[in-house]
Amino acid sequence: MKISSLRHFGAAGALALLAMSATAQAATQGSLGSTSTGTVSISATVPGRVQISGLSDFAFGTLDPTTAASTAKNVCVWSNTATKGYNITATGDGAASAFTLTNGSTTLAYGVEWAGSSGQSTGTSLATSSAATGFTSTATNPSCSAGPATTASLIVKFSTAQMQSAVGSASAYTGILTLVVAPE
Amino acid sequence: MATRVPATARIQGRSGVSPHHPWIGFCAFALFVLTAAPALAQSNNVRLTKLSDVPFGTITNFASDSVSSQSVCAFSASATKNYHVTASGSGTGGAFSLASGSSSLAYDVQWNGASGQTSGTQLSPNVALTGLLSAATQQACNSGPATSGSLIVILRSSAVSSARAGSYSGTLTLVIGPE
Numbered sequence: 397m398k399i400s401s402l403r404h405f406g407a408a409g410a411l412a413l414l415a416m417s418a419t420a421q422a423a424t425q426g427s428l429g430s431t432s433t434g435t436v437s438i439s440a441t442v443p444g445r446v447q448i449s450g451l452s453d454f455a456f457g458t459l460d461p462t463t464a465a466s467t468a469k470n471v472c473v474w475s476n477t478a479t480k481g482y483n484i485t486a487t488g489d490g491a492a493s494a495f496t497l498t499n500g501s502t503t504l505a506y507g508v509e510w511a512g513s514s515g516q517s518t519g520t521s522l523a524t525s526s527a528a529t530g531f532t533s534t535a536t537n538p539s540c541s542a543g544p545a546t547t548a549s550l551i552v553k554f555s556t557a558q559m560q561s562a563v564g565s566a567s568a569y570t571g572i573l574t575l576v577v578a579p580e
Numbered sequence: 581m582a583t584r585v586p587a588t589a590r591i592q593g594r595s596g597v598s599p600h601h602p603w604i605g606f607c608a609f610a611l612f613v614l615t616a617a618p619a620l621a622q623s624n625n626v627r628l629t630k631l632s633d634v635p636f637g638t639i640t641n642f643a644s645d646s647v648s649s650q651s652v653c654a655f656s657a658s659a660t661k662n663y664h665v666t667a668s669g670s671g672t673g674g675a676f677s678l679a680s681g682s683s684s685l686a687y688d689v690q691w692n693g694a695s696g697q698t699s700g701t702q703l704s705p706n707v708a709l710t711g712l713l714s715a716a717t718q719q720a721c722n723s724g725p726a727t728s729g730s731l732i733v734i735l736r737s738s739a740v741s742s743a744r745a746g747s748y749s750g751t752l753t754l755v756i757g758p759e
Binding site for chain 2 (some may be wrong): 423424425426427431432433434441442478517526579
């Protein structure tokens with residue numbers, strides 16, 4: 397049984413914004429004199445934004461159904477909210493967005509975990525289409541090009557039970573995992 | 581004979597005042613002051629008008645700079661029509677930064693001595709940009725050119741990307757002086 401590729405990509409998430417505009421202070425004009433002073437009010441609203449990056453494919457190769465398999469990868473999640481908080485929702489491309497791979501005729505289930513810090517091999521188990529909340533990013537840059545290079549861990553795993561339930565196949569099981577982060 | 585001596589000669593050389601007419605020299609001096617003072621004041625006057633607020637609204641593109649430019653009227657009555665401009669923001673020490681609670685968002689300010697421009701010379705807080713020439717012929721640009729300079733405010737994408745979400749505001753003060 398060979399799983400050639402499991403692709404997943406992230407999407408920058410939504411916004412929630414406080415649209416309170418700062419008290420508008422009209423520009424003032426200068427008067428004629430030895431110096432002349434004028435003022436302008438400047439305002440801008442920065443909406444809540446998040447970004448997930450640094451993702452790469454998972455290629456497990458040939459699996460041994462008697463030995464659980466797990467791969468963890470470090471990724472970058474950035475959030476610009478006051479708390480730098482975010483939530484994450486994962487969906488597979490199986491039936492009803494299930495976390496399953498397919499070889500074209502049968503499926504192989506897998507598990508997904510998320511940790512709010514990088515370098516982790518285990519994390520919070522994710523259920524498809526259900527947001528896991530309360531994560532905080534340490535990223536200082538949307539793509540982690542400055543500051544921490546990664547801020548979270550994505551773990552994909554196969555239990556022995558999942559592998560033993562699948563049909564052995566010379567064809568690779570493949571699928572796509574979609575990750576959506578949103579500000580909190 | 582002393583009363584026929586031109587007043588300017590009396591001002592330039594006090595020794596030329598006749599001891600027989602001590603008030604003539606004073607009157608000539610007073611006349612000089614009264615006529616000269618208004619002319620000096622007028623030649624040094626400047627005026628900055630036609631300023632507008634800069635509302636960037638909600639920043640939707642974090643990948644590009646947000647630029648707002650406006651044409652203003654900078655008038656200088658100096659002999660050369662030259663002026664300088666000094667800008668200061670409402671951040672600490674006059675820094676060009678907006679505030680949203682305890683968070684700040686830096687911005688850049690540029691000035692161009694011609695109207696209708698979208699870029700100019702970068703200003704530093706509290707540092708005068710000198711050598712500007714005004715095309716204005718009336719103090720409020722009510723006649724002649726309608727505007728004579730450009731104020732450009734820039735929110736850099738790098739600053740926006742690193743700013744926390746929120747509604748930011750601040751005040752930019754511009755002072756012009758004659759040269």
